Amino acid sequence: MLARNAADAEEAAQDGFVKAWRALPRFDRSRPFRPWLLAIVANEARNRRRSAGRREALVLRAAASTSDADRAGSPELALLVAERDAALAAALERLDERDRQVIACRYLLELTEAQTAAALGLRVGTVKSRLSRALERLRAQAGAEVLHG
Amino acid sequence: MAELQERLEQLGHDARWPPTPDLAAGVRQAIESSPSPPPRSRFRRRPLLAALLALVVGGGVVAAPGVGSELLQRLGLKGATVTQVRELPPATLGGPLAVGERVSLADAERVVDHDLVRPAALGAPAEVYVDGDAVTFVYRARSRRPILFAQVPGSTRRYVQKLATGRTQRVQVAGRPGLLLRGRHVVIFARPDGDAVVAETRLAKNTLLWERGELLLRLEAEQPAGELLRIARSVG
Numbered sequence: 295m296l297a298r299n300a301a302d303a304e305e306a307a308q309d310g311f312v313k314a315w316r317a318l319p320r321f322d323r324s325r326p327f328r329p330w331l332l333a334i335v336a337n338e339a340r341n342r343r344r345s346a347g348r349r350e351a352l353v354l355r356a357a358a359s360t361s362d363a364d365r366a367g368s369p370e371l372a373l374l375v376a377e378r379d380a381a382l383a384a385a386l387e388r389l390d391e392r393d394r395q396v397i398a399c400r401y402l403l404e405l406t407e408a409q410t411a412a413a414l415g416l417r418v419g420t421v422k423s424r425l426s427r428a429l430e431r432l433r434a435q436a437g438a439e440v441l442h443g
Numbered sequence: 444m445a446e447l448q449e450r451l452e453q454l455g456h457d458a459r460w461p462p463t464p465d466l467a468a469g470v471r472q473a474i475e476s477s478p479s480p481p482p483r484s485r486f487r488r489r490p491l492l493a494a495l496l497a498l499v500v501g502g503g504v505v506a507a508p509g510v511g512s513e514l515l516q517r518l519g520l521k522g523a524t525v526t527q528v529r530e531l532p533p534a535t536l537g538g539p540l541a542v543g544e545r546v547s548l549a550d551a552e553r554v555v556d557h558d559l560v561r562p563a564a565l566g567a568p569a570e571v572y573v574d575g576d577a578v579t580f581v582y583r584a585r586s587r588r589p590i591l592f593a594q595v596p597g598s599t600r601r602y603v604q605k606l607a608t609g610r611t612q613r614v615q616v617a618g619r620p621g622l623l624l625r626g627r628h629v630v631i632f633a634r635p636d637g638d639a640v641v642a643e644t645r646l647a648k649n650t651l652l653w654e655r656g657e658l659l660l661r662l663e664a665e666q667p668a669g670e671l672l673r674i675a676r677s678v679g
Contacts, residue, residue, distance in 0.1 A: 304464045311466060312473045337575065340554070379454050386451075391553060401448055402455030415556050415576050415596065417657055433447055 306342045310335030329412035336413040385436035393428035400425055543574025551578050557596055557658060564677035565590065590664040590674075596657055612668075614651070616675045621653025623668055651675050 314334045321330060386394055399410040400421070407425075411418045551571045552559050555578055561568070568580035569589075582590040612623045651662040651671045655678065662671055 304466070307464075308466050308469045308473065311470045315470070315474055341575065378450075379457060382450055382454055383458070386454075392556060395556075397451060398455075401451035402458065404452060404455060417596075420557075420657060429447060436447075 302342050303339060306339035307335055309342075310338040313338065329409060332409060333412045333415065337415065340415075382436055385432060388435050389428065389432060392424065393431055396421060396424045397428050397432060543572045543577065543579070546571055546573050557594075560594060560655060560658065560660070560678050562592055562662070562674045562678045564674045565592070568592070588665050590662070590666070592674075593661040593663075595659045595661070614653075614672065616651070616653040616672065617655070617678075619654050621651060621675070623671070624650040624652070625668060 310331075314331050317334070321327070386397065389397070395414060396410060396416075399405045399413050400407065405413060407418050407421050410416075410425075411421045414421070416424070546554070548559075548568065548571050551573050554573060555576050557576065559578060561580065565580075565582045569583040570581040572579045572581070577593060577595040579591055579593040582592070584590070612625070614621045614623045649664060649666065649668055649671055651660075651668075653660050653675060660675070660678065662675055664671060664674075666674075
């Protein structure tokens with residue numbers, strides 16, 4: 295989500311883990327480990343993408359799969375659900391990068407607000423306010439048809 | 444809005460994420476092949492950092508009235524501390540900026556995680572640099588040394604320390620507390636990922652530090668203090 299392609303994400307994760315290993319002696323044991331590790335790896339991903347100057351599009355492939363059929367109850371409805379998901383993914387893709395990242399971390403990856411803050415290098419308060427604005431913009435992008443079908 | 448959030452979570456469940464790779468072997472190999480911290484070209488200032496720390500720890504600190512990290516914390520400048528020292532290590536005024544990667548203003552706005560602010564009094568920056576989530580604008584004037592305007596998320600993730608010999612004065616910038624450092628000083632940064640300490644030296648005549656929202660702002664120039672305050676008040 296931050297590196298914008300799987301290969302860079304894998305390299306960033308690996309390099310982030312190595313950095314975390316080397317930084318372990320400086321880790322404050324009184325603080326939670328996961329946000330610390332998340333911040334290191336996320337920072338690595340952002341730096342990697344920044345240095346590469348890449349602007350690859352994130353493609354969220356909404357899966358027209360058995361889960362759609364399960365959710366919808368019939369193949370016809372499953373197709374409609376898949377189309378709505380694809381439209382929502384497209385609307386998400388049209389958002390500004392910062393809006394997209396905060397929504398993706400919080401809802402697609404289902405991180406907590408604190409974890410989202412750690413991953414994006416923000417304060418929790420910033421995550422809350424940015425998320426609120428980003429959802430409004432996504433709602434405007436997606437339109438009523440996508441949201442209410 | 445709850446429906447939208449629910450739809451997004453469902454989209455996350457249904458999205459075809461790339462398979463989770465097996466990173467363990469690669470990480471293990473990287474650690475084993477280079478068990479000690481690798482040589483870092485940009486860390487060549489490490490001896491300077493050691494010298495600075497030795498200077499502080501070794502008795503070079505002078506507790507100047509009204510200056511210090513506790514005071515800064517009270518002032519709300521949690522991203523920075525200022526330590527008064529008897530003398531600074533050798534460094535060159537206007538030396539290498541070492542403020543990260545040079546980028547366009549548009550790219551800086553795109554890649555950092557906070558809204559960029561600019562001093563209207565200075566117009567468009569001549570150069571823009573990004574280092575992590577820190578952005579530095581450089582303004583160049585014919586008759587003077589460059590003016591540096593930096594903005595850093597003011598959390599404790601990024602620690603900024605200044606060693607100063609000159610006078611430090613409490614000021615107000617648009618109603619927010621700030622500090623004005625007069626005279627030469629040295630800046631030390633720590634990278635947010637905790638990977639290693641990076642010491643950068645950048646000597647400036649006058650520096651203004653202040654908070655704006657969640658940002659710690661820093662203006663460095665050889666202009667008089669009054670001029671710095673005028674520029675700082677134009678930040679929008």
